[in-house]
Amino acid sequence: MGILSSLKSLFSGSGASAKAYPSESHKQFTITPAPIAANGQYRIAGTISKGEGDSQQVHQFIRSDTCGSADQAAELMLMKSKVFIDQMGDDVFN
Template sequence: MGILSGLKGLFAGGESAPEKAEEAVEYKGFSIVPAPMKDNGQFRVAAVITKGEGDDIKTHQFIRSDLMPGREQCIEITLRKAKLTIDQMGESIFR
């Protein structure tokens, strides 16, 4: 499956589907919840990044094209990439 068809599946309810949610990891005031997505026997790097509380909560859906063979490996890579994104973009991630 090509990257474009895989991404299309993410938004069209195709083959990729989120797995059960993991516990949140706090990082520099942000909350990262890894959400690996099954995709053709592998797991896609994905998470929800939030900051704030109540009416002031901001949310970013973090989905990458990376596929990992194992769920635990995917969670590890997801956290590393999400933290790097936060380091590079800060709050502009919510725009």
């Protein structure tokens, strides 16, 4: 698979895990894991959002790390997102 098609599949969401994971709140942010299936592994991915309606901001959180299961990837996504929020605050959306 070429680089372009790899990137397309990564960002198209076609490899997203079929299981829906519950969102978790952290410092007024909402973290929603959405692991992406990648070559028999699962990429750490999901969204970080803040606010509601027209004022809602959303950041696509995708990392190169992979795990053996979607559940592990979801757990790591929550952990890494919390650290990211703690370090960046509202700059997550810049």
